[in-house]
Amino acid sequence: MEKKKSEFDKVFSAWDILVIAFGAMIGWGWVVSTGDWIGRGGVLGAVIGFAIGGIMVFFVGLTYAELTAAMPQCGGEHVFSYKAMGPVGSFICTWAIILGYVSVVCFEACALPTIITYIYPGFLKGYLYTVAGFDIYASWLAVAMIVAFFITFINIKGAKTAATLQTVLTVIIGGVGILLIVASVVSGDASNLTPQLFAGDSASTTMKAIMSVAVMTPFFFIGFDVIPQAAEEINVPLKKIGMIMILSIVLAVAFYALIILGVGYVMSPSDISSSQAGSGLVTADAMAKAFHSSIMSKVLIVGGMCGIVTSWNSFLIGGSRAMYSMAESYMIPRTFRKLHKTHKTPVNALYLIGGLSILAPLFGRKMLVWIVDAGNFGCCLAYCMVSLSFIILRKKAPEMARPYKVKHYKIVGVLAVLMSGFMVAMYIIPGSGSNLVPQEWAMAGGWAVLGIIFFIVCKLKYKEKFGSHIDVAVDEEETVEEDHTFEEALGAVNATENVVEVQPAINFNYFLPVNIAFGSGKVLETGELTKPYGKKALIVTGRSSAKKSGLYDKVANSLSKAGIDHVLFDKVAQNPLTTTAMEGADFAKANGCDVVVAIGGGSIMDCAKAIAFLSINDGDINDYIYNRLQSDKALPLILIPTTCGTGSEGNGFAVLTNPENGDKKSLRCNAIVAKVSIVDPECMMTMPKHVLASVGFDALCHCMEAYTSKIAQPFTDALSLYAMELIAGNLVKVYKGEGGKEAWEKITLASTIGGMVINTAGVTLAHGMEHPASGLKDIVHGQGLAALTPVIVEASHKGNHFKFAKIARIFGGVTAEDLAGKLRSLLKDIDLACTLSDLGLSEEDIPWMAENCMKVSAASIQNNPVVFTQEEIAEIYRKAM
CATH class of the missing domain: 1.20.1740.10 (Amino acid/polyamine transporter I)
Structure with missing residues (x-):
């Protein structure tokens, strides 16, 4: 009922x-x-x-x-x-x-x-x-x-x-x-x-x-x-x-x-x-x-x-x-x-x-x-x-x-x-x-x-x-x-004035078959970690950063030492397109690749997942994204994140944008969970500061949204709270060049946890509303979240005062009402405070974004502590302008 x-x-x-x-x-x-x-x-x-x-x-x-x-x-x-x-x-x-x-x-x-x-x-x-x-x-x-x-x-x-x-x-x-x-x-x-x-x-x-x-x-x-x-x-x-x-x-x-x-x-x-x-x-x-x-x-x-x-x-x-x-x-x-x-x-x-x-x-x-x-x-x-x-x-x-x-x-x-x-x-x-x-x-x-x-x-x-x-x-x-x-x-x-209500009987399922190899220097073991899964690797990167940092050479050398041939696909850009994933899959098939190794941030990892999926499955990827077609097969994936934010290394999501209509939506499948995610904090330390701010806030949003999600559960709650405390204590330090390798390790760990918890508990309205914005204007995902999240928290905290208050206390507040203000202070500290107008969006874009949000982000809307109508979502966009 x-x-x-x-x-x-x-x-x-x-x-x-x-x-x-x-x-x-x-x-x-x-x-x-x-x-x-x-x-x-x-x-x-x-x-x-x-x-x-x-x-x-x-x-x-x-x-x-x-x-x-x-x-x-x-x-x-x-x-x-x-x-x-x-x-x-x-x-x-x-x-x-x-x-x-x-x-x-x-x-x-x-x-x-x-x-x-x-x-x-x-x-x-x-x-x-x-x-x-x-x-x-x-x-x-x-x-x-x-x-x-x-x-x-x-x-x-x-x-x-x-x-x-x-x-x-x-x-x-x-x-x-x-x-x-x-x-x-x-x-x-x-x-x-x-x-x-x-x-x-x-x-x-x-x-x-x-x-x-x-x-x-x-x-x-x-x-x-x-x-x-x-x-x-x-x-x-x-x-x-x-x-x-x-x-x-x-x-x-x-x-x-x-x-x-x-x-x-x-x-x-x-x-x-x-x-x-x-x-x-x-x-x-x-x-x-x-x-x-x-x-x-x-x-x-x-x-x-x-x-x-x-x-x-x-x-x-x-x-x-x-x-x-x-x-x-x-x-x-x-x-x-x-x-x-x-x-x-x-x-x-x-x-x-x-x-x-x-x-x-x-x-x-x-x-x-x-x-x-x-x-x-x-x-x-x-x-x-x-x-x-x-x-x-x-x-x-x-x-x-x-x-x-x-x-x-x-x-x-x-x-x-x-x-x-x-x-x-x-x-x-x-x-x-x-x-x-x-x-x-x-x-x-x-x-x-x-x-x-x-x-x-x-x-x-x-x-x-x-x-x-x-x-x-x-x-x-x-x-x-x-x-x-x-x-x-x-x-x-008298009996009810100070009553402590009994919590529901604990009853849930948790399944996440990801193998995480975490630690400084782990990237040097890429070849040995990849060897059980294939003989020829497609290395997926962005256009230049992995080469400039020297990380591509480290991975390629490690693969060669392990006897694994490899070819390079380096065409992935921010907010990866479904067409790029299809091109990469054709390239992988043409070169006989049987394993995919991704080096980069969330966009690269997401595109690599889609390439691994399309290398085995026929048909239009949009049919799989909208569940018109289904499959549980993909090439084995080895993911090496270079940004500590998206958490893609910890889940089975691949967020892609359809260039034909601007829809930005996830391909979701257990087959695209990495066989090995090599999470090496040293790989993160070459990030520009503005990238660190964006991905760090994205990681925080993953944890906040999973924690306040309607389908949250004990494992995701515990992990989310732990990760949010790591971010609260270390993100600003790392951004300001303080804290050393220990702080980098904690931020990196929190990012991976963020990816894991959204695999089970999902995201809520902030991600649901950001995807139409970045799908329309190709804005940086973390900046879109920065513009939207405080406004959404103000509208949503009444749906779960207890949890929002707990997050607020992690960041120095007391009540649920304090959280939005604390987030704005954090964004100022990492120079990420912005509005949608600052990102190039205007009032004229609101009707399309609100309608698109209802279409592509229905699950995120329903997952939110308060479920808003299209008109209410449009009003939230307006306040974020």
Whole structure:
């Protein structure tokens, strides 16, 4: 099954998701509604009612817990219902819950300035107009809009920033609540409780009173469902997420119950009646009485204001992620799947919901009460559909990995469906006490019509893509199934804050049949090392360097002493062409050569590999490069590198350029792995400095790319890290003429290792994007990498923070974000800093390079820690200009 890598950053800790859910549920209701709850059911009756309501939500929460751990993907309900009911069911479910989230966000924008009027009655200034009996003032409107802008800005800045705000505010709420509870115990009197323990004068009326509280309590627990919306951003083992979700519900029930008890313990029935007839804020008045200070009532109101913001913040997180998930499935316009380039938040969805919250106060508080009621109906409908999905998937997909597996799923599922269905019914049935009024039905209906429009338009526009879905890849070790009960949830937060996640079981293949003869002076043994593989050698070189350095004569003499005849092919240039390789193969066949000896850098070695391959295999080499033809035969190869960078001596790649279309791509075959690679550091020491800089950085790129590759493995990781440390400690020294032969040996060894690791782990986007550039303009490969790599690292480090940070530390940095800067400093030290413009490329070349990259470097693109589209690759080219 096709899977994708998450585009989100995993920034939420266990504590973050607990406070996001808990903060969403406690909100402002405990400040304004406690007196009403006590009036409905009595103190103990209201507590029991909240417990019953909590149990109702608890069963729904259990279904969410299992499904979230099983499918930890952005959108939560969208994914659950899609798997169970298909695209249509998923559309209805997700669209319904988005209404709930958006309505709360908009309502809270109005609630905050309304509360300020309780603290400062003179706050309202500049009367503007009245909507549905609600007077709107300029001061009220200004505060609402400014705070709405701020909350939206915080969420765009990053999920972790929003979570930090949530933590601060939730701690304040909890602290204020604890103050009230403790003070009520000290200042209260049990005699206040006795006359108001229960409402009603008989068992039946008492039970009816309790149920009247229980019926409306689930609406105060809406918010735990934000956790699955942000599941891709949670850095917590999957099996713990479900526990934390259940814990958040239990904590919310306990909070409400204790507040009710505290108020009832400190406030007599007459006190509560007087408070409701006055300010209406019974909880605030209870705080004032408990502390014998009117100031403390305002302290409690400030805590309530924090509750407004926590709900606001949580539902903005949830709503934006739900919209992202629908856009990802082509159910609403694709613009809503756009993530902020830096902060990885669904920026366009946040702009929309945040914009609505800025505009919402213009319509007044009464209008938004209707919207919230309609939104609560949407949430309850989504709960019912998720509960149904829970049952359906237990039947439909029993093999699905469920890290948090609920026991007795039939009982849990049926109760969740019945209870959430009951909540939906209460909104629909006239006279239920919670049924929607005509204005609220108009709100819900308007939202439904908008959904139908999106459904039809997107269905017509995106055709078969509409309703498509790709799962996010999940680490296998996290999918182990365990049955869970609630007791385990109590330790979930502490248990996961410092968790060390178990690494996957080690499972890989490593095959590289190369014989490396490494050491100073080894080149003098070329004849003896070549003798087992042939009697007549084709020596492949560049046009002059091997002769000028005297290395050609050393190799030729060694071959002659071993009784091996030889002929010379010296036509290989930088970025070797497929036509040159074909010419060399014809020359080898014409002269009866049975072994190929290459002396030179990567271009010479790559061309020699292709010559050895074509000397035995018929047909067009491009067919072999693009895997239209295959062969596992080639003449034996002896490679003698003279540059410490390409690593061609350590792998089975031969990078060639097709002069007809500019395609630069690798011939890959185990048959062109060298029989012997003679790696002699002394052969490197005649390199010009500019060549050393270029090939040295190429070697580093091989190691970095293999290390961060998606198909990296333990051997390649270990080798890559060792080689990068060698380069970091010696490249600049060698470039500046320092360090002596020992430093040359280390750089040479690192280069060979670089070639070996990319044979197994491959290269990533830097090489993938450089090949079109050098294929088009025949630029020096290392210079192309120098222009591109820092920019690509900046775009890619989010795909594997751990590994990029480890590389950064090798070069003196600390975090993944430091690496690009450290690479730029290194490039300056070896005089290799450049841009693509410096290399002769221009903006006009970008479309061709981006398209060519997608064509010839598909494997490198997929191997990159972050997979970019053609448009994104074009943008990276643009930044490298």
